[in-house]
Amino acid sequence: MRDEHLILRIMMKVLFAPIILFALYVQFHGDYGPGGGFQAGVIFAVAFILHGLIHGVDATRIALPQKVLSIMMVVGLMFYAGTGVLTMLLGGNLLGYDVIDPESTHHAGQHYGILLVEFGVGLTVAATMITIFYHFAGREPEIRDEDW
Amino acid sequence: MTVSPEFSAGAVAAIELALLTLLFVVALQMLKSRHLFAVVMLSGIYSLLSAAFFVSLDAVDVAFTEAAVGAGVSTMLMLSAMLLTARREKPVTPGRAPVALIAVLIVGAALVYASIDMPAFGDANSPANAYVGQAYVERTPNEIAVPNIVTAVLASYRGFDTLGETMVIFTAGLAVMLLLGAGAPRGGREVKDVDDADNGKGGNT
Numbered sequence: 001m002r003d004e005h006l007i008l009r010i011m012m013k014v015l016f017a018p019i020i021l022f023a024l025y026v027q028f029h030g031d032y033g034p035g036g037g038f039q040a041g042v043i044f045a046v047a048f049i050l051h052g053l054i055h056g057v058d059a060t061r062i063a064l065p066q067k068v069l070s071i072m073m074v075v076g077l078m079f080y081a082g083t084g085v086l087t088m089l090l091g092g093n094l095l096g097y098d099v100i101d102p103e104s105t106h107h108a109g110q111h112y113g114i115l116l117v118e119f120g121v122g123l124t125v126a127a128t129m130i131t132i133f134y135h136f137a138g139r140e141p142e143i144r145d146e147d148w
Numbered sequence: 149m150t151v152s153p154e155f156s157a158g159a160v161a162a163i164e165l166a167l168l169t170l171l172f173v174v175a176l177q178m179l180k181s182r183h184l185f186a187v188v189m190l191s192g193i194y195s196l197l198s199a200a201f202f203v204s205l206d207a208v209d210v211a212f213t214e215a216a217v218g219a220g221v222s223t224m225l226m227l228s229a230m231l232l233t234a235r236r237e238k239p240v241t242p243g244r245a246p247v248a249l250i251a252v253l254i255v256g257a258a259l260v261y262a263s264i265d266m267p268a269f270g271d272a273n274s275p276a277n278a279y280v281g282q283a284y285v286e287r288t289p290n291e292i293a294v295p296n297i298v299t300a301v302l303a304s305y306r307g308f309d310t311l312g313e314t315m316v317i318f319t320a321g322l323a324v325m326l327l328l329g330a331g332a333p334r335g336g337r338e339v340k341d342v343d344d345a346d347n348g349k350g351g352n353t
Binding site (some may be wrong): 086117121 | 224
């Protein structure tokens with residue numbers, strides 16, 4: 001398996017960083033263009049799924065262990081819910097972002113709030129997608145050639 | 149280069165017709181094929197075609213999601229799920245049950261009948277565009293000041309909904325981890341539940 005699929009492995013190496021970069025662009029540009037946390041999380045996961053397809057799931061598990069993913073899943077959700085609790089502690093409603101920056105004349109609080117919750121969404125979605133991939137793909141070590 | 153509005157409208161209509169025809173052909177092929185690998189690939193193509201169709205309906209956010217989730221990740225997950233089961237669908241004897249045929253015909257006729265009453269595409273007075281939708285479009289620039297109204301609705305106006313959606317995804321990941329054995333010492337791997345000689349049944353033993 002090591003020396004096979006040379007072109008695929010090189011292409012994966014070329015594409016990996018741009019895919020992550022695109023995911024970050026979609027993540028933090030969601031209030032200006034199409035996209036947001038859900039799409040960015042999926043694109044982020046796709047980079048690692050591609051890595052798992054070419055190098056095998058075991059190599060990807062070393063690069064990004066399941067333990068980290070489990071923490072990412074919880075932290076993302078807590079980030080979202082925590083933003084809601086933060087706005088309540090600041091005296092507003094749950095997820096009423098205007099209290100984050102009440103003096104702003106152009107609703108900067110809304111921008112901060114949207115960025116924060118979208119970040120939580122992206123983290124949870126990315127970690128969940130990679131987790132599901134690990135658990136499905138990890139059950140059979142390798143795709144045999146006659147299966148195609 | 150200037151293009152007359154009639155020409156561009158006609159071109160858009162032609163593209164939409166082509167996309168819908170392709171969707172129909174792909175769906176028929178998915179029904180016909182018994183080879184699961186082909187079906188998974190066709191479902192990816194179906195998602196990609198739907199994404200293209202959503203773009204032509206100006207629903208860019210939905211198209212983006214469909215392309216990333218439908219064509220990308222679900223195809224991948226279906227492929228890895230396919231590895232755990234047989235490669236070919238079991239041939240079913242086409243028992244021409246008249247009840248099923250009648251049910252399909254009645255539901256199909258009802259759907260066609262309902263489509264007559266549907267508002268025209270882009271109709272400003274249709275219920276979807278008139279009440280809440282119009283309020284969001286009018287209020288977003290003053291209340292949220294975010295250019296993408298979809299994001300404003302998703303993350304701010306309906307932030308609580310999206311919190312629930314995130315929880316759904318979290319729960320789905322948790323369920324997969326529990327079902328496929330993340331906490332087990334074997335780490336969800338090396339489960340010999342399918343005998344190589346008999347690739348048919350994927351049940352746990």
